[in-house]
Amino acid sequence: MRNYNLFDELFDLRSTVDRFFEDVPSQVRWREYPYINIYEGNDDLEIRAIMPGVRADSLNVQLAGDSLLIEGDKAGDYTENPYLRRERLFGKFNKSIKLPYAADPKSIQAEMKNGILTISLARSEDTKPKRIEIR
C-alpha cells in the first residue's frame, strides 16, 4: 500500500530536469563491445578487454600500424527450457582501437583468462623518437 504524495512527483520532475542537463550528448560516451582499458609503459602497451563467455578460438585480433582490431563471436548458449531470468547478451562484435603509436606486429601477444582478454604490444622501432646528431 502506497499513499499518493504530490511531492514525490515534484521531486521526480526535478530529477528528470537534472538528468536532461547531465546527459548532454557530448558527454554520453557510447562504447562498443567489448569494454577495454589501455595501460601504457615506457615503450609498450597492455590492453585488457572484458568478455566473459567468449571462447578464445572465436576471436580474431589484428594489428595494422597503430590500429588494433578485436573481432569475435560470443556464441549464445540458450536452451529450449523456460527461462526465469535472461540478462546475458550474445552476438558478433568488432571493435577498432586506435593506439597512441604504431606497434611492432612481431611483439603482439594475446592471452585469455577468466573472461578477460589481455593483449601486449611493443612500440615499433620506426616510431620511437630518434636523437638527431648535430654536426
Place this chain on the structure above:
Amino acid sequence: MAVLEKKNNATDRRTEERVLSPATDIFETKEEYTLKLEMPGVDKDSLSVTIDNNDLLVEGKVHDTPPSGKELRYSEYSLYNFYRKFKIGSDIDRGKIDALLENGVLTLTLHKLEEAKPKKIEIKVM
C-alpha cells in the same frame, strides 16, 4: 561439486564496499535449475557460493590489478567484486549444488529434491 561455506558477514560487507551484480540467466528443467552468471576476472579460488536458509549467495573477488610499470591511459570499465543473492525454494536439494567456472562464466546447477520432481501418474486400465 562446489564446497559450500557459510559466511554470515556477506550482507554486512555489501554495505561497505562497491560491488557489481553479475548478469544472470536462469532456466528450469524437470530435474534442476541452472544459473549462468558472468563474472569476469574471478578465478576458482576467489569464488564463494553459499546457501543460508533460503538465500543463495554468490560472491567473487576480482583479480584485475594494473600491470606493474604501466599506467592506465584510457579506461572504459572498472571491475569490482561481484555479489548477488538469490532466493531459493524448498524444492532445491541444499546438499547437491554443482558449480563450474569457465571463461569468466559461472554455471550453477541446483538439483530439485526427489519429491519435488514432476511425477508421471500411472493410469490403470480396468
